[in-house]
Amino acid sequence: MGKIYQRIFAAVYDGVMKSTEAHLAQNREKLIGALRGTILDVGFGTGANFPFFHKDAQVIAVEPSKPMMQKAVRKYKSLPHVSMYNIGVNDERLDELIKPHSLDAVVCTLVLCTIEDPELALRRFKNWLKPEGKLVIMEHIKSKHRHKGRLQELFNPAWKVIGDGCNLTRETDKLVESLGFVPVEKQYFKRTISFVEGVYSNG
Numbered sequence: 420m421g422k423i424y425q426r427i428f429a430a431v432y433d434g435v436m437k438s439t440e441a442h443l444a445q446n447r448e449k450l451i452g453a454l455r456g457t458i459l460d461v462g463f464g465t466g467a468n469f470p471f472f473h474k475d476a477q478v479i480a481v482e483p484s485k486p487m488m489q490k491a492v493r494k495y496k497s498l499p500h501v502s503m504y505n506i507g508v509n510d511e512r513l514d515e516l517i518k519p520h521s522l523d524a525v526v527c528t529l530v531l532c533t534i535e536d537p538e539l540a541l542r543r544f545k546n547w548l549k550p551e552g553k554l555v556i557m558e559h560i561k562s563k564h565r566h567k568g569r570l571q572e573l574f575n576p577a578w579k580v581i582g583d584g585c586n587l588t589r590e591t592d593k594l595v596e597s598l599g600f601v602p603v604e605k606q607y608f609k610r611t612i613s614f615v616e617g618v619y620s621n622g
């Protein structure tokens with residue numbers, strides 16, 4: 420997506436998400452608050468997860484969009500337990516920072532819909548997570564209702580432009596489990612569209 424559009428997207432993101440976030444905040448708190456150790460926050464955007472990380476955790480937060488990162492930096496000036504990096508999660512340079520089997524948790528919220536190659540990202544998470552590590556997700560997914568799913572497919576090309584690469588049609592719940600992550604707790608819920616949230620063990 421072009422740099423100008425990235426700037427527009429970052430400028431309007433928090434405003435557009437305000438009413439949805441009023442509901443999602445409680446899901447974030449429940450999923451994230453109990454995590455400790457070294458945590459990767461994938462595509463942190465404007466930092467919606469930051470208030471929920473425990474102060475004793477060490478959070479590596481990555482985000483490839485500079486305008487989104489700048490908003491997060493402005494909002495959360497000094498969070499000693501959160502280190503922000505302007506990099507995408509599939510960028511090989513990240514392997515210099517994150518060693519295999521070093522992470523206690525990987526957190527993906529509203530991001531596996533957008534990452535260009537989510538399968539590659541999930542394989543990288545598997546390698547970075549400790550054997551007892553956890554993958555935590557909160558993601559919107561394609562409707563399991565046939566007609567709604569078809570509508571989402573039709574609307575997806577336009578949505579992808581509006582949403583800076585976001586897809587309405589990903590079946591992230593299926594993808595995660597097909598790669599060997601095992602649900603410890605998982606639930607589906609609706610906020611206009613369908614969501615899955617869950618904590619998964621590293622298989």
Ligand SMILES: C[S@@+](CC[C@H](N)C(=O)[O-])C[C@H]1O[C@@H](n2cnc3c(N)ncnc32)[C@H](O)[C@@H]1O
Pocket residue numbers: 461462463464465466467468481482483484487506507508509527528529530533534535
């Ligand atoms: C809808 S926002 C969600 C932000 C945040 N995680 C949240 O829960 O509000 C999706 C974010 O994913 C980021 N993103 C896109 N491709 C990515 C990649 N390859 N690696 C990491 N983040 C990526 C986008 O720049 C955007 O900030």
